[in-house]
Amino acid sequence: MTGETDIRQFRTLFISDVHLGSKAAKADFLIDFLRTHEAETIFLVGDIVDGWRLKRSWYWPQDCNDVVQKLLRKARKGTRIVYIPGNHDEFLRGFPGTHFGGIEVAERMIHETADGKKYLVLHGDEFDVVVRNARLVAYLGDWAYDMAININIALAAIRRRLGMPYWSFSAWAKLQVKQAVNFIGEFQRVVAEEARRNEVDGVICGHIHHAVMEDIDGIHYVNTGDWVESCTAIAEHHDGRFELISWGHLIAKPAKPVAALVPPVSLPLAIEAAKKEDVQAA
Numbered sequence: 001m002t003g004e005t006d007i008r009q010f011r012t013l014f015i016s017d018v019h020l021g022s023k024a025a026k027a028d029f030l031i032d033f034l035r036t037h038e039a040e041t042i043f044l045v046g047d048i049v050d051g052w053r054l055k056r057s058w059y060w061p062q063d064c065n066d067v068v069q070k071l072l073r074k075a076r077k078g079t080r081i082v083y084i085p086g087n088h089d090e091f092l093r094g095f096p097g098t099h100f101g102g103i104e105v106a107e108r109m110i111h112e113t114a115d116g117k118k119y120l121v122l123h124g125d126e127f128d129v130v131v132r133n134a135r136l137v138a139y140l141g142d143w144a145y146d147m148a149i150n151i152n153i154a155l156a157a158i159r160r161r162l163g164m165p166y167w168s169f170s171a172w173a174k175l176q177v178k179q180a181v182n183f184i185g186e187f188q189r190v191v192a193e194e195a196r197r198n199e200v201d202g203v204i205c206g207h208i209h210h211a212v213m214e215d216i217d218g219i220h221y222v223n224t225g226d227w228v229e230s231c232t233a234i235a236e237h238h239d240g241r242f243e244l245i246s247w248g249h250l251i252a253k254p255a256k257p258v259a260a261l262v263p264p265v266s267l268p269l270a271i272e273a274a275k276k277e278d279v280q281a282a
Helices: 027-036 051-056 062-076 129-134 142-161 169-174 178-197 267-281
Strands: 008-015 037-044 080-083 103-105 109-112 118-121 202-205 212-216 219-223 232-236 242-246
Touching: 027 037, 027 062, 037 062, 037 232, 062 080, 062 103, 118 178, 178 202, 178 212, 178 219, 212 242
Parallel strands: 008 037, 037 080, 080 103, 118 202, 202 219
Antiparallel strands: 008 232, 109 118, 212 219, 232 242
16 A cells, blocks of 8 residues: 555656665565656666676565556656666676667766756766775675665565554664765765765765755755665755655555566566566556
């Protein structure tokens, strides 16, 4: 059961860090969100597919195909969908300007809002020195972060059985670590500087799984958050106003059986398979 039954209409939606292919991905929450939110344009702001995890071990349940299928259906019905790859789906960075099933790939983009303001849209990993040079999770360390995510999964299952809304242990833990808080602040400052260099009014990014909207020295900094910890998205209204939507806090679902894994296939083949499923369901 969704937190909202009416379909909400927006000018633009910004979603990032879904990490499809990771057991921590809240694909079912995202599907629920996409069912109840429509937009003229949807920006996928990186790390939608977790290529790093899929290289280590294949995990692609039906929920992952359902997300792809839902996005393809929206594209077919006229929604413009722009995919800006991140570090976990960097395999798509070699295809700027390419369209996959109506989804266009771009390295970064300037988005103009309804009220005429310009925003630089990018994933943001290029400003994370640790990820860029060492390819490790920056704020808690790879092992500690994985442990926090595993706790998240267990707690989420318990809370669902009790009918309680989703709560992220990993997001809470991250904000208790001084180094993590310092990293977030520094990342925000550096990304805001990049927006200033591009002579725009603001920046919209993802990467650090910390959803927020705030002004940094005259630059409107917007982070979309993620669908691993917080289940958040940024929506632009038709008058140019931005809204941070926290979907995880609105949903409480009963636990469901683990979905069967889809056989290993490449992303283009997964897209084609999802398109066929979509046609059959139409």
